[in-house]
Amino acid sequence: MSTVTADSATAVAPAVDLRGVSRWYGNVVAVNDVTMALTAGVTGLLGPNGAGKTTLLHMMAGFLAPSRGEVLVGGAPTWRNPSVYRQLGLVSEREAVHGFLTGWEFVLASAKLHRLPQPEAAARRAIDLVELADAQDRRISTYSKGMRQRTRVAAALVHDPQVLLLDEPFNGMDPRQRMHMMELLHGMGEAGRTVLFSSHILEEVEQVSGTVQVIVAGRLAASGDYRHIRRLMTNRPHVFTVSSSDDRALAVALMGQPSVTGVELDAGGLTVRAGDYGTFTRALPKIARGAGIRLRRVLPADESLESVFSYLVES
Structure with missing residues (x-):
């Protein structure tokens, strides 16, 4: 399978850089020789179920080691390198929130884990970004799925990361919450952040970003603006x-x-x-x-x- 690429040449160093990356489990190849460079802006990660999207995101986040190749964030390898989280925020597909905590306590704990000099101020800013201030003192166990998702996004943004990785970030959100999250991601991209998010709802990707990375059967099938990809x-x-x-x-x-x-x-x-x-x-x-x-x-x-x-x- 050849890759359709519609990227313009740029001298900007990529914030996320994958170089010939493969990952296999025994005889099963999940990701096969993927080379990808992400700079500032919002990019949608697309692919059928089982194509390798989550495996790619986990390697970018340092959860998995590549079987071959390099995965770099900010020029540093992600595997066994917790320091990348100084500039990386992650919202994984699996929900990992403690229901006995309030939203405020959960986001504040994230700020303290990052050893921020003013954790309360950082937590307040992140909660305001996702419009959760009215519910911040309620236990997370009382939240709707969309509210829990916004809490996780706030925790990922608390240290103002340069790179944000999101796996199905709109899950459980109502239409108003979706629109707000889309505007938030747009704003981050325009401010020079690098945002990569996966979604199985193509309309969401089309509204948030024209730039896509398409994974099919573990390989990078297309990269760039989807309108230019079509013309190629x-x-x-x-x-x-x-x-x-x-x-x-x-x-x-x-x-x-x-x-x-x-x-x-x-x-x-x-x-x-x-x-x-x-x-x-x-x-x-x-x-x-x-x-x-x-x-x-x-x-x-x-x-x-x-x-x-x-x-x-x-x-």
């Missing part, structure tokens, strides 16, 4: 919805073009299939102008994250 997929026709001042005449004009593989005309306009994204989008305005037709709308119809993900998984 030359093995699948690109589908466009087009409307114009004369759809029938435009359909006739397009059918003779080498870049066009199919045209369908219905009441809503034209559905055009093109073999090459760039060739078609450059040619379309010239074709319309030559035929005296005004273009009203040109939209890629299969450039959603859901389409890109399904194409990568099926290939």
